Amino acid sequence: MITVRLWKKAKYCPICFKCYNKKPEDLGMVTCSTCNKWVHKECIESLGFGGVFVCHNCQEKRQQTMKQNLKNAGQLRAAGRVSVV
Numbered sequence: 796m797i798t799v800r801l802w803k804k805a806k807y808c809p810i811c812f813k814c815y816n817k818k819p820e821d822l823g824m825v826t827c828s829t830c831n832k833w834v835h836k837e838c839i840e841s842l843g844f845g846g847v848f849v850c851h852n853c854q855e856k857r858q859q860t861m862k863q864n865l866k867n868a869g870q871l872r873a874a875g876r877v878s879v880v
């Protein structure tokens with residue numbers, strides 16, 4: 796039960812999905828530079844991240860934003876073509 800509660804609070808490392816119930820600082824965990832989610836330092840190192848860590852969620856969001864920006868740019872270009880009357 797305690798695990799479920801911790802999961803709901805998002806008190807788990809998004810890489811190994813292990814819950815923690817102590818202060819993450821005390822466990823030597825580090826945060827995602829974007830959403831401040833705590834992850835194990837070992838987990839980051841196992842993935843080959845250097846000093847700055849960005850979690851999977853944020854990477855996906857960033858990619859989506861990039862795609863969205865490209866789409867918007869395309870739409871602007873299209874709109875520009877259309878608005879030439």
Ligand SMILES: [Zn+2]
Nearest residue numbers: 808811835838
């Ligand atoms: Zn971990």
Ligand SMILES: [Zn+2]
Nearest residue numbers: 827830850853
């Ligand atoms: Zn993040």
